[in-house]
Amino acid sequence: MSIRYPNGKVYQASTTPKKEMTTKKISYSNRGMTLEEDLNETNSYYLERQIAVIHKKPTPVQIVNVDYPSRSAAVIKEAYFKQASTTDYNGIYRGRYIDFEAKETKNTTSFPLQNFHQHQISHMRHVLDQEGICFVILRFSITDEVYYLEASHLLEFWDRLLNGGRKSITKKEIEEYGHKILIGYQPRIPYISILDKLYF
Amino acid sequence: MSIRYPNGKVYQASTTPKKEMTTKKISYSNRGMTLEEDLNETNSYYLERQIAVIHKKPTPVQIVNVDYPSRSAAVIKEAYFKQASTTDYNGIYRGRYIDFEAKETKNTTSFPLQNFHQHQISHMRHVLDQEGICFVILRFSITDEVYYLEASHLLEFWDRLLNGGRKSITKKEIEEYGHKILIGYQPRIPYISILDKLYF
Numbered sequence: 001m002s003i004r005y006p007n008g009k010v011y012q013a014s015t016t017p018k019k020e021m022t023t024k025k026i027s028y029s030n031r032g033m034t035l036e037e038d039l040n041e042t043n044s045y046y047l048e049r050q051i052a053v054i055h056k057k058p059t060p061v062q063i064v065n066v067d068y069p070s071r072s073a074a075v076i077k078e079a080y081f082k083q084a085s086t087t088d089y090n091g092i093y094r095g096r097y098i099d100f101e102a103k104e105t106k107n108t109t110s111f112p113l114q115n116f117h118q119h120q121i122s123h124m125r126h127v128l129d130q131e132g133i134c135f136v137i138l139r140f141s142i143t144d145e146v147y148y149l150e151a152s153h154l155l156e157f158w159d160r161l162l163n164g165g166r167k168s169i170t171k172k173e174i175e176e177y178g179h180k181i182l183i184g185y186q187p188r189i190p191y192i193s194i195l196d197k198l199y200f
Numbered sequence: 201m202s203i204r205y206p207n208g209k210v211y212q213a214s215t216t217p218k219k220e221m222t223t224k225k226i227s228y229s230n231r232g233m234t235l236e237e238d239l240n241e242t243n244s245y246y247l248e249r250q251i252a253v254i255h256k257k258p259t260p261v262q263i264v265n266v267d268y269p270s271r272s273a274a275v276i277k278e279a280y281f282k283q284a285s286t287t288d289y290n291g292i293y294r295g296r297y298i299d300f301e302a303k304e305t306k307n308t309t310s311f312p313l314q315n316f317h318q319h320q321i322s323h324m325r326h327v328l329d330q331e332g333i334c335f336v337i338l339r340f341s342i343t344d345e346v347y348y349l350e351a352s353h354l355l356e357f358w359d360r361l362l363n364g365g366r367k368s369i370t371k372k373e374i375e376e377y378g379h380k381i382l383i384g385y386q387p388r389i390p391y392i393s394i395l396d397k398l399y400f
Contacts, residue, residue: 061258073280081276
């Protein structure tokens with residue numbers, strides 16, 4: 001019987017030369033995937049199975065100069081990153097509007113609030129006012145722990161900061177007010193399971 | 201008493217040199233605004249008054265090369281336009297998920313279906329399956345007439361095209377199945393009034 005990795009591939013004794021093996025070190029803690037990549041895969045999984053329609057918004061870019069070479073595609077020659085006026089992810093699940101932001105930190109004991117900016121916080125308030133489902137997905141990348149935290153709680157921690165309080169949410173607070181998302185193989189970050197528990 | 205324009209500014213006899221006056225011709229039919237600009241203003245109006253939270257998604261761009269000059273902002277030096285995988289506008293109104301695409305044509309008797317692409321059509325089907333509110337806003341730019349058409353009808357016209365039928369929706373069909381949006385001053389394209397009539 002052959003041994004299979006979690007990705008379904010059969011284990012094969014490596015024939016890779018030593019040099020390459022040492023440079024191509026695999027991190028089992030987060031498999032080298034960014035939170036964004038994991039969420040894109042998760043959202044594709046939900047979309048393909050007609051579970052939910054959630055997309056990441058494109059990165060906002062201010063386009064200044066575009067070149068149109070004849071008979072070929074337009075090339076953007078000068079552009080600048082713009083600050084987003086909303087969160088990165090939104091869509092629909094079982095008739096409800098879903099809206100969230102995802103952030104990761106290399107800290108291990110707290111999550112810095114500087115990961116969010118005022119525009120996003122205001123957007124979250126607007127969404128809650130319209131009775132949307134709004135939350136953040138927070139990853140502690142060193143330990144690969146992922147939490148779901150309701151926007152209402154994030155807003156409380158943000159207000160605490162504005163009132164001169166601490167500039168981060170402690171890990172303990174996230175454990176208390178948030179919900180741990182158990183990282184899976186498919187989907188990788190099954191946040192819908194938390195929504196099912198809280199709203200449906 | 202001074203006469204005021206609808207924008208609140210006081211009328212003043214022009215002192216502009218003649219040349220500039222002739223080149224800066226004002227079109228009263230569409231005030232020189234694109235449908236996108238009108239919708240952005242409309243969405244800002246709805247957002248500021250806490251009526252609805254609807255945003256246009258940023259144009260999707262594939263970034264290839266970014267320059268980081270020291271002490272200044274990153275400059276994107278090479279990028280390409282990507283095809284959108286969803287419609288351009290989405291958000292929330294009174295708890296419901298809202299999703300739409302906006303297109304204009306210079307035709308006067310029909311609206312060409314080539315204004316839409318397969319990705320957007322598929323996205324609309326997914327949204328309807330999740331019980332979202334999905335529609336298109338169609339503008340005939342020559343006459344500055346704007347219509348709201350439910351995605352369910354657009355999908356029927358799309359299927360007719362796929363079955364060998366006509367490549368456009370006739371103006372008469374749009375008048376029959378759609379809802380005319382009366383262009384206003386504030387907001388410019390009050391599509392929420394159609395939603396109120398149909399859903400709330």
